[in-house]
Amino acid sequence: MAHWNRLTQELDQWRREGRYRPLTVWNSGSGTWMELNGRQVLQMSSNNYLGLTDHPALKAAALEAIETYGVGSGSVRTITGTLDLHDQLEQELAQFKQTEAVLTFQSGFTTNQGVLGSILSENDVVISDALNHASIIDGIRLTKAQRKIYAHKDMDQLEDVLKQCSSFEQRIIVTDGVFSMDGDIAPLPQIVELAEQYDALVYVDDAHASGVLGKHGKGSTDHFSLHGRVHIQVGTLSKAIGVVGGYVATSQVLKDYLIHKARPFLFSTSAPPSIAAACLAAIRVLKQSSVLQDRLWQNTTAFRQSLIHLGFNTGASETPIIPIMIGEPAITMRFSDRLLDEGLFAQGIVYPTVAQDQGRVRLIVTAKHTDADLAFALDVIARVGREFGLI
Structure with a gap:
């Protein structure tokens, strides 16, 4: 249809550039080995860091x-959609995160939209x-607030921006705790110090730090012992x-405000009872033991060191997110495809998700990968890496 000509042209361009990716349909649940088109494939792109799925x-x-509540909650939270399970989850999450309160959302994405869209004004x-x-x-x-960007983890530039922004009613510094494409950790202590010096709020998105960093996976605030000095902590219930789901751990005042103002919270049906109950069980598993987290970090450290020893460029990785930096998008996606041919699924990440010359295959190590799994992965990556002249 003529209506879709522009869309078709864009799709064709993505195909020519090697950026077009159809959905991969799996025939089994999330795990280390998953079924794809009738064969078992080692999965190294999942966010299932601790294997809790x-x-x-x-x-x-x-x-x-x-069995107790049925399959749905039947309403938004502000009408009849707040069950005792939702309330209990928020209470136990707040205790876990060591904050006054927690408010849960349908996803990490809607949490960021709901919180930022609510608390920022044109002033x-x-x-x-x-x-x-x-x-x-x-x-x-979504906001009318002024926007300033500082170069990645550049604290000198952040301070320069803060100096320029003294006239604003409220200054909010927003950072990921762990950056999802590079696997590096935000310099949170320095950010907090600058925020305190220049009277700013600190907002940390811990999507990839929840369950990974900090004691029992409490996140980057705990990792750096900054409790009480980070004003807003966002996390997901979808990864580790x-x-x-998603949540914001913060003050009771901000929670009460968001209940009345955050549009994704106000206008979305609450999580099904089974989801709230499973999330609650996951938090209790984390609190009971650090065995899974310890295994995650043992696997991560050994695997990254092996890749570097082979000669691969793993970028700035400090966490279970380990990119193999390649560069050109088409080559990146061909490399990912060849790994899959050999039984290893590792997603290629290219522009516009990352810069045009920063294509990479992003590997994610989990606690459930065995030594044999990781040895298999290293063997495949080394053989295909030599084919492509990467090592």
Whole structure:
């Protein structure tokens, strides 16, 4: 149809540039080895950091909640959609995060949209790291606040921006805790010190730090012992937690305000009871033991060191997110495809998700990968890497 000519042309251009990707349809649940087109493939692109998606405690909690409450909550939170499970989850999450309060949302994306879209006015300025997640960028776009960007983790530039912004009613510094494409950690202590010096609020998106950094996976604020000095902590329940959803850990005042103002919260049906129950079970699993987190970091450190020893460029990675930096988009996607041919799924990431010359295959290590799994992955990556002249 003529109506879609422009869209068709864009799709064709993406195909020519090697950026077009159809959806990959899997035939099994999230895990280390997954079924794809009738064969088993080692999965190294999942955010299931701790392997909680099929944890017995989470599955049992979800099933019990379905039997007790049914499959849906039936309403938005402000009408009849706040069940005791939702309330209990928020209370226990707040205790876990060591904040006054927590408010849950349908996803990490809508959390950023809901919080940023609610607290920023035309009299405020939001100061954002250049590599922050798309949900932060979109959340900021929903506001009339002034926007300032500082170069990635550049504290000198951040201070310069803060000096220029003294006239604004409110200054909010927004950063990812762990950056999702590079796997590096935000310099949170320095950010907090600058915020205190220049009277700014600190907002941290811990999507990839929740369950990964800090004692029992409490996140980047705990990792740096900054409790009470970070004003807003956003996290997901969809990655290391193993289920789905998002939350903001903050003051009771801000929670009460968001209940009345955050549009994704106000106008979306609340999480099904099974989801709330599984998330609650996941938090309790984290509090009980650090075994899974310890295994995650053992796997991560050993795997990254092996890649570097082979000669691969792993960029700025400090966490279980480990990119193999390649550059040109088409080559990046061909490299990813060849890995899949050899039984390893590792997603290629190219422009516009990253800069045009910053294409990479992003590997994610989990606690559930065995030594044998990681040895298999290293063998495949080394063989294909030699084919492509990467090592």
